[in-house]
Structures are given as structure tokens and as C-alpha cells.
Amino acid sequence: MNIQEIHKQFLESSGVSTDTRKIKKDSLFFALKGENFNGNSFAQEALNKGAKLAVVDESEYATTDRIILVKDVLKTLQELAYTHRKYLNIPIVALTGSNGKTTTKELINAVLSKKFKTVATQGNLNNHIGVPLTLLSMSSDTELGIVEMGANHQGEIQSLCEIATPDYGYITNFGKAHLEGFGGVEGVIKGKSELYLHLIGHKGSLILNLDDPIQHKRVGSTHTYTFGKIPEADLAITYALAEPFAHIKFGDTIVESNLIGQYNEVNLAAAAAFGSLFKIESSAIKEALESYIPSNNRSQLIKNKNQTIILDAYNANPSSMEAALRNLATTHSSYRLAILGDMFELGEAAAAEHQFIANLAEQFNIDQIILVGANFSKTQNEALCFKSTEELLEKGLPEAVQSKLSDATTLVKGSRGMALERILNLLEIK
Structure with missing residues (x-):
């Protein structure tokens, strides 16, 4: 069964499952492998619990016509996500960075959902498995997707971009995170910048913080929508920390958030910039940002x-x-x-x-x-x-x-x- 046929089965299913403890009725079960488990051995159990089909990559487990044998289950999942993304043909926003990814993703989603039917990465499902699952959670009703991309070594963001093929991108910052895998701060900068390189190569657009000289230097000639304290920015921002919560101002609009700390001002500003880029009213941006309440032990x-x-x-x-x-x-x-x-x-x-x-x-x-x-x-x-x-x-x-x-x-x-x-x-x- 080729990827187009699997995608047809996917469209007629209830979605994707990867854990037999959480099987959705009529879903496609993908038998992923981990260090301590082999998902192939759970294929029949998945079918017994209500899965429509199971996808495996070891022939001994392909015991019925409801079990699809492929060369590599993970690669098939990624190919299916790419195929589905192209099938939907909707704008995809991608973001990565060392700090603030998940909070910024949630803020961007809050703003863009004021105008669009959005689907965004749940929690921090932002790796080689999470990104495909995010794309596959989008349906024909989805008007815009927001994909968080995490990485701990070079080449990973590039790989995720090849799956999600984003139209818009944003890097929160370059910081001292995952230094072991990236090989130092310069490695972090190079690895995260793979998002920029993808957008440049595919004529995408990136949202750029003009107050960050490192990012400004690495962008080159790609199309940008800018924000920052510089008046020449597409969205000029005034940062005004009102303890303990972060506040920002753009135009005549003042946002009084529920986020702690001055470091969250840039996250608010980035989300406001996305709202401005997608022509969302300032009042709606303000409402979205002020209604966001952080959770999950994040600030x-x-x-x-x-x-x-x-x-x-x-x-x-x-x-x-x-x-x-x-x-x-x-x-x-x-x-x-x-x-x-x-x-x-x-x-x-x-x-x-x-x-x-x-x-x-x-x-x-x-x-x-x-x-x-x-x-x-x-x-x-x-x-x-x-x-x-x-x-x-x-x-x-x-x-x-x-x-x-x-x-x-x-x-x-x-x-x-x-x-x-x-x-x-x-x-x-x-």
C-alpha cells in the first residue's frame, strides 16, 4: 500500500493512534519503536481495541489484511503527515528557539484563532513524532496551522521543515539550551537558523525581532515582517513592565497580560506581530493576549x-x-x-x-x-x-x-x- 492509499484510509479514519492505552475507535495505529518497547508487538491489540488498521515494519506481525507492512513506521508517519499537509494546502506557521517556544506558540494561537480556525501543537509535541502528529490532527475545517519545532542537535529543524513545509516562521531567540547536542552556542544558532534557511529557499515569510542583533544579522534577503522598539519596524512596540505582569503597547493599544516577567514581553510582541501581519483588529489582539493564562508549571x-x-x-x-x-x-x-x-x-x-x-x-x-x-x-x-x-x-x-x-x-x-x-x-x- 503506497502513501497515497494510506492517506485515503487516513481520511476515512478517526485519526492516528500510537499508544494502545489511548486507542481511538476507527483510528490508524502506527507501531512506533522506542528504547524500551516495540510497537509492532501491539498491532493486534490495537485492532482488538477498535483501531481500523495498524501499520507495522516487521513482517512477522503482519498477520491480517488489516495490518499494513511498510519499511519504516516512523518514516511512513512522517510521509503521511507531509502528504496530508499538501492535501490541506493551508498556511502553516512554524516557530522554534531556545526559550519561550511553547508560551509564544500559545499566544500566537490565541491571537490567530480570533480570525481563523486554527490547530496548534499540543503541549510540547514538537519533535520528529510530535510534528507529524500535529499536522495529522488538522482537518478540512482547519484554516491555519501552528507548529512548534524543538531540536537538540543540528539538522533536526531542517528535517521538521521538510515535513511541515511552513509558509511563515519565527525564532524566539538563540540561547544556551541543549548545548550538549548542538556543540555550543554557535551550534545552537546554526541549528535554529535552519528554519530561516528553509523559508528563504521556499520563498516564505519570517517574523523578525529587530531588537535581536543576532537574528537580524542572519536573516539575509528573505521577506520579513518586523517588530521591535525601532520606529521603522512594521509593528513598533513599547515595552513597559508593570510588576509583576508583562505589558506591551503598540499604536494606541495597551496589553496587560497575565504573564510574569519582562522576558515575556517579547513573546507578547511576537504574537501581536502575527496578529498584525494577518490583519486582525488591535482590539481582538488585545483581548486574546490578555485572556491567556499560563499553565503546566510555566511562569x-x-x-x-x-x-x-x-x-x-x-x-x-x-x-x-x-x-x-x-x-x-x-x-x-x-x-x-x-x-x-x-x-x-x-x-x-x-x-x-x-x-x-x-x-x-x-x-x-x-x-x-x-x-x-x-x-x-x-x-x-x-x-x-x-x-x-x-x-x-x-x-x-x-x-x-x-x-x-x-x-x-x-x-x-x-x-x-x-x-x-x-x-x-x-x-x-x-
Whole structure:
């Protein structure tokens, strides 16, 4: 069965399933493989649970005419996504970057959905499997797609672009994320810029932050729609942090968001630029941005009388950690507490980058610093250190810190694997 025939079956199905625990009736089951599982062995189970067809790449599992044998299930899934994207023939917006991808994607979706029937990446399904699944979740009713692209090594964004073939693109920033896979900051810049190169080669358009000199330098001659503090930008933006929430202004429109921190101003501005590019009324852009509430441990604001907790435990790298610390230092609070967890995927730079953040935290106007994790525990500092989240949970906060929580502003930030949201009970006022 060729890809066109599989696509015909897909159009008559309820969608794609990859997990037999979540089988949709009349779906196509793709038997993907992982380090610890072989999806081929679940093909018959998928059919028993209601799947219409199953796609496998090992002949011993192709036991019925409802099981399609292909050379490579993952590649077939990607080819199906590409075929479906071409079949729909709708505008696709792609975005990548080191920090702020998911928040910016959610903001762009909130704005563009004011005018279009949109489908956007769910959560952070932004890799070689997530991008195809996002494209395959779009239907004939979809008018515009928004695809987040993540990467931890060079060549990955290029591969994702070949599947999604975006018409519009945006890179949030180039920062110190996934240094191990990219081989340093220059590798990050080169890898993320693969989105720009794709757009240039396919005569697409990119949204460009004129306030970012690195991006400005790498764009070249491709078509751009610009935003920034420069009056010559297509959408001139005024940034005006109104603690604790980020505000922006464009034209006569002031956006008062529910997002914490100055670093979120650019994310708001990018979404406003997309709205302006797609000719959405300023009032609708304002409504969309102001109604967005962050969730999933991303810059969540938790208030309890005079206590404020900024929970940002979904992801962390040196660039986002520095931005969060700078924001904490500017808050008007009688007691500032930073609880910082290890940053992952830094490779050989791990020791130096953790020491850099430990030094930076001590330079800022922060009353108490608590460092958590194997890497932070090895740094030279005057902070309280715990080797793991489990050790912090077991030992608890010192009484001197506990007594200040009622009037504190507390930043909780670390990589996903640290699961620092588990310590929230330690921050309850006794």
C-alpha cells in the first residue's frame, strides 16, 4: 500500500493512534519503536481495541489484511503527515528557539484563532513524532496551522521543515539550551537558523525581532515582517513592565497580560506581530493576549495573601534562568527567595554554566538562594545546597526561611527532570 492509499484510509479514519492505552475507535495505529518497547508487538491489540488498521515494519506481525507492512513506521508517519499537509494546502506557521517556544506558540494561537480556525501543537509535541502528529490532527475545517519545532542537535529543524513545509516562521531567540547536542552556542544558532534557511529557499515569510542583533544579522534577503522598539519596524512596540505582569503597547493599544516577567514581553510582541501581519483588529489582539493564562508549571503565579510564588518548573537553561533571576531581582518584595534546580543537556559546559548561574544569583538583590541538584551542589557559593529534590523534600526549608514566606516572592525554576513543583507544599505558610 503506497502513501497515497494510506492517506485515503487516513481520511476515512478517526485519526492516528500510537499508544494502545489511548486507542481511538476507527483510528490508524502506527507501531512506533522506542528504547524500551516495540510497537509492532501491539498491532493486534490495537485492532482488538477498535483501531481500523495498524501499520507495522516487521513482517512477522503482519498477520491480517488489516495490518499494513511498510519499511519504516516512523518514516511512513512522517510521509503521511507531509502528504496530508499538501492535501490541506493551508498556511502553516512554524516557530522554534531556545526559550519561550511553547508560551509564544500559545499566544500566537490565541491571537490567530480570533480570525481563523486554527490547530496548534499540543503541549510540547514538537519533535520528529510530535510534528507529524500535529499536522495529522488538522482537518478540512482547519484554516491555519501552528507548529512548534524543538531540536537538540543540528539538522533536526531542517528535517521538521521538510515535513511541515511552513509558509511563515519565527525564532524566539538563540540561547544556551541543549548545548550538549548542538556543540555550543554557535551550534545552537546554526541549528535554529535552519528554519530561516528553509523559508528563504521556499520563498516564505519570517517574523523578525529587530531588537535581536543576532537574528537580524542572519536573516539575509528573505521577506520579513518586523517588530521591535525601532520606529521603522512594521509593528513598533513599547515595552513597559508593570510588576509583576508583562505589558506591551503598540499604536494606541495597551496589553496587560497575565504573564510574569519582562522576558515575556517579547513573546507578547511576537504574537501581536502575527496578529498584525494577518490583519486582525488591535482590539481582538488585545483581548486574546490578555485572556491567556499560563499553565503546566510555566511562569505560573501562585498568590496567597502577601506571598507570591513564581512556578517555572517546566524547563530551564542558562539563558532562561538568567532572565528569571533578573526578573525576581526587580520585584518589589520584602523577601526574595530563589529555589533553583539543575539545568539538563549542557554537556561539557554543565559545570561552568551552573557556576555562572550560582554567581549571578549572588550578585542580584535576592535574600536567599537555594540550589538543588547534583550540578548545583558542586558549585562554589554561599547558598543553601541540596543534592536532589528528594533531599530538599526530606529535610525541608530552614526555619529562618520558613518564617519569611508570608511576605516573600519566591522563584521556583529548574529543568523538567527536577520536578520542582513537588516542593510547593514546603512553601505553604505555617
